[in-house]
Amino acid sequence: MTPEEQKAVQLLRRLILGQDDLKLDEIQDQLQTLRERIVDKEALLSSLDPVIADLLERKIGRSKEDMAQALAPVMSEAIRKQAQDTKEDVVDALYPVIGETIRKSIAEALRDLVTSVNVRIENAFVRKLLPRRLQARLLGIPYGQLLVKEVLPFKIDQLFMVHKDTGLLIGYASSKQSGPRVDEQLIGAMLTAIRDFVAEAFQQDSSRDLSEIQYGNSKIRLHFDRFFYLAAVVSGNESIEFSAHLERQARKLHNLFYIELRNFDGELTQLEGVETELAHFITTENQPQKRRNRTYRVKPYLKYFALGTLFLLVVFSAFTCGFSFYSDYRLKSAVQQDLQAQGTTFQNVGIEVNDGRIAVQGSVASYRQILKLDSLLSRYADSQVIDNRVSILLLPPDPEKVLLQIEDKIRDFRTKRFFNPRFVLDRDVLHINGFVQSLSAKKDLGFLVSEIQGIRLVHNAAWVLNETELADARIYLHDNTIFFAHDSLTVSDDQMAKIENVVALYQQFEGIDLKLIVRGFSSDNKSFYRNLRTSKIRAQAVAEILQSFHIASDDIVVVYYGSKYPIMALETENWGWSRNTRVEFDLIEGDQAFETAGHYQ
Amino acid sequence: MKQPVTISKKICMLGAFGVGKTSLVRRFVYQKFDEKYLSTIGVQISQKLMPPVDLTGDRLQQHNFILWDLAHIEKFTPVIKNYFRGSHGAIIVFDLTRPEGMEQYSVFLDPYLQMNPDNPLVFVANKNDLFEGDPSTIEAIETLGRRFHAPHLLTSAKSGENVEEIFQRLSRQLVERQLS
Numbered sequence: 001m002t003p004e005e006q007k008a009v010q011l012l013r014r015l016i017l018g019q020d021d022l023k024l025d026e027i028q029d030q031l032q033t034l035r036e037r038i039v040d041k042e043a044l045l046s047s048l049d050p051v052i053a054d055l056l057e058r059k060i061g062r063s064k065e066d067m068a069q070a071l072a073p074v075m076s077e078a079i080r081k082q083a084q085d086t087k088e089d090v091v092d093a094l095y096p097v098i099g100e101t102i103r104k105s106i107a108e109a110l111r112d113l114v115t116s117v118n119v120r121i122e123n124a125f126v127r128k129l130l131p132r133r134l135q136a137r138l139l140g141i142p143y144g145q146l147l148v149k150e151v152l153p154f155k156i157d158q159l160f161m162v163h164k165d166t167g168l169l170i171g172y173a174s175s176k177q178s179g180p181r182v183d184e185q186l187i188g189a190m191l192t193a194i195r196d197f198v199a200e201a202f203q204q205d206s207s208r209d210l211s212e213i214q215y216g217n218s219k220i221r222l223h224f225d226r227f228f229y230l231a232a233v234v235s236g237n238e239s240i241e242f243s244a245h246l247e248r249q250a251r252k253l254h255n256l257f258y259i260e261l262r263n264f265d266g267e268l269t270q271l272e273g274v275e276t277e278l279a280h281f282i283t284t285e286n287q288p289q290k291r292r293n294r295t296y297r298v299k300p301y302l303k304y305f306a307l308g309t310l311f312l313l314v315v316f317s318a319f320t321c322g323f324s325f326y327s328d329y330r331l332k333s334a335v336q337q338d339l340q341a342q343g344t345t346f347q348n349v350g351i352e353v354n355d356g357r358i359a360v361q362g363s364v365a366s367y368r369q370i371l372k373l374d375s376l377l378s379r380y381a382d383s384q385v386i387d388n389r390v391s392i393l394l395l396p397p398d399p400e401k402v403l404l405q406i407e408d409k410i411r412d413f414r415t416k417r418f419f420n421p422r423f424v425l426d427r428d429v430l431h432i433n434g435f436v437q438s439l440s441a442k443k444d445l446g447f448l449v450s451e452i453q454g455i456r457l458v459h460n461a462a463w464v465l466n467e468t469e470l471a472d473a474r475i476y477l478h479d480n481t482i483f484f485a486h487d488s489l490t491v492s493d494d495q496m497a498k499i500e501n502v503v504a505l506y507q508q509f510e511g512i513d514l515k516l517i518v519r520g521f522s523s524d525n526k527s528f529y530r531n532l533r534t535s536k537i538r539a540q541a542v543a544e545i546l547q548s549f550h551i552a553s554d555d556i557v558v559v560y561y562g563s564k565y566p567i568m569a570l571e572t573e574n575w576g577w578s579r580n581t582r583v584e585f586d587l588i589e590g591d592q593a594f595e596t597a598g599h600y601q
Numbered sequence: 602m603k604q605p606v607t608i609s610k611k612i613c614m615l616g617a618f619g620v621g622k623t624s625l626v627r628r629f630v631y632q633k634f635d636e637k638y639l640s641t642i643g644v645q646i647s648q649k650l651m652p653p654v655d656l657t658g659d660r661l662q663q664h665n666f667i668l669w670d671l672a673h674i675e676k677f678t679p680v681i682k683n684y685f686r687g688s689h690g691a692i693i694v695f696d697l698t699r700p701e702g703m704e705q706y707s708v709f710l711d712p713y714l715q716m717n718p719d720n721p722l723v724f725v726a727n728k729n730d731l732f733e734g735d736p737s738t739i740e741a742i743e744t745l746g747r748r749f750h751a752p753h754l755l756t757s758a759k760s761g762e763n764v765e766e767i768f769q770r771l772s773r774q775l776v777e778r779q780l781s
Contacts, residue, residue, distance in 0.1 A: 165687030168609045189646045189667050196683035266609040
C-alpha cells in the first residue's frame, strides 16, 4: 500500500471509528478504576457493605434455616482455625462476654436457689414448721441444711472399689440401671495414678491420702482402707454423715472379704459378692433422700390413731415387763439349782437376772472353778447374755482341811489299782509326788486338787509309770534271785550273771525315783539271831557288789529277814537249805523306800 | 463350654523417650482409649484382654492387661516409683536405631526391680524395620535377657512384627509362675 493510500485509510478510520475510540478510552479508564476498587479491600467493603448488608438482611429474613445450614461448615472451620491460631486473642475477646454470661448464669442459679429455699421456708412456717424442725432434730442436722438438702438432692452416681497397690478394679456399681457403661477398669487405674501423683507431688505421707476430686457439679469422694479404696462419684448436697457411711461400708467390705483382699492377685471370682454390696450401698444412700423429699401432712384422724397406738403400746409394755419379770425369775431359779448341784464350790457366788441377762458375782477358790462356772453358764449362752464378774479369793489354807478335801476329791482315783500319789502341803503350795498310771491321770489329778480353796500353786511331780512295765520288772528281778551255798556268805561266780542282769534292769529306770530293795534270807538251821545275822551279811554282800556296778548306795535299801519267809517249808541238806539261803530283789518308790528301809521287818 | 476366669494384671511399660512404648501399646491395643486417656500426670493407661489359656485341662484363664505406659521415665522421679507399686510384670523397650540408650536401662529397671523383685520381664528391641542389623546391638539385647532371665524380642510397631508376641510371652510367664 502506497503512503497516500495509508493516509486515506487513516482518515477513513478516524471518520468511521473516531467516536468509538473515545468511548473505548472512557471504558478503559472506568475498568481501571473498578480494578483498583476490587484490589483495595477497604474500598470494596465500603462499597459493598450497604448492598451486602441489605441483601443478607433480606435473605436471612426469607430463610434463616437455609442460611445457617449453608454457613455452618464454613463458619465452624473458620472459628476453629482462628481459635487454634490465636488462642489468647480469642480468650481476650471472649472473656468479657463469657465472664458476663457466667456471672449472669450463676446469679440466676443462685436466685432460683434462694427462691426455692424461701418458698420452702415459707411453706414450713405456714404448714410444716413443727414436723420439719422435729425431723431435723431427729436426724441431728441443722434445720437450714435439711431444707438445702431438699433443694439440691444428694445422689451417688457411681461407686468404684479399687485395689490400693495395683490400681485394679475390684468392684463397680452405678445408680443407673441401664445405659452405656464407662470403662471402669481404666478409670480405677487412672484414679490410682492420680492419687500416687498427688501423694508424691505434694509430699503427702501415707496417712494423708487424697480424699476428694471435684469436677463440675459432681465430685469423687475417696476413702482408703488397708487393701483398697472406695471412690464414690456423687452429686448434690452431701450430708455430713456421708463420710462416716462410706467409711463404715469400707470397714464392712474389709471384714467380709479380708482374706480374699489380702491374697488378691487380680482374680475376681473370690470377690463376686463385692458388687452386690456396692449396689446395696448406693441404693441405701440414695433412698433416705427420697424419704426426706416426701411432704409431711398431719391429718386430724392421725392424731386419734397416734393416741390409740400409744395406749396399745402402754398395755403391751406392761404385759412385756410382766412376762420379762417372770422369765427372769424362772431363769434365775434354774441357774441357782445348777450351781447348788456343785456342792460348796459356788457357795459364795450370787446370781442376778435382768431382762434375760445373767450376771454372776462373788468369789471362788481357783481359776479352775471360774472355768467350771463359765461352762455351767454357757448352757444358757444361746439365748442369754452372760456377765461373769466372779473373782478368785485365796484364803490361808488349813493343812488338815486341805488334805481331807484332797482325799475326798481323789476317792475315785484311789480305786484304781496302780495309783499312789502323795501330797505335801507347804504353806499354800501343794507338792504332788508318787505314781500315777498315765499322763492324763496326772493332769486330771492336778486339775482336781487345784480347785481346792487355799491352794495357790500346785507342783505336780507325780511319776507317770506304766503298771505293766513295773510289774514285768519286778517279776524279772524275782527270777534273778541269788542263791547261796549252804553256810556260804559270799556270792558264788555262777550267781554273778544274775547280779549283772539286775544292774542292767535297774539302769533302765534311770531318772525315776525307784529304790532297789535287797532282801536277805537264810535257812532255818541255826538260832534265830544267827539266821538273822547271816541273812544280813548276805544282803550286804550283794549290795556291795551292786555298788561296784555304780549303783549309788542311796538307791539301795538293804533289808533282812532271817529264816522268816522260807521258799521251801521242808528243808533238807541237799535241796531246801540252798533254796532258802537267798537274796531277793525288788523295786519300790523312793518315798516308800525310806519309810520301809531298816534292818529287820 | 468352659467360661474362662479373667485375671487382671498391672503391666508397666518401661523405656526411654522415643523408643516406641506408646506406639507398641497402640499397635497392641488399638482401641478408643489410647488417645482419650492421655494424661498430664505422666502415665497413659490402656487395657487389653488376652486370649484364654488352658491351664490344667479343666480351667481356662484369661489375662486382662492394664498397661501403664510411663512417660519421661528417663528423668526418673519418685512419682514414677509410685506407679511401679503393685505391678505384676514389665516390658522394657529399647530403640534398635539408638543402641547407646540400652546402657541406661538401670535408671528405671533398678527401682522397678527393687519394688517388684520377682516380677516377670520381657525385653523388647523396637524399630526393627529401620534396623540395619548391627550384631553388637543384637548381642547387647541378648545379654540383657540372659542377665535377667527374661525373653527378648525384636519388634516393629510400624509393621506389627512380634508385637502380639510380647504380651503373649508375658502372659505365659505369669501363668508359669502361677503353676509353679
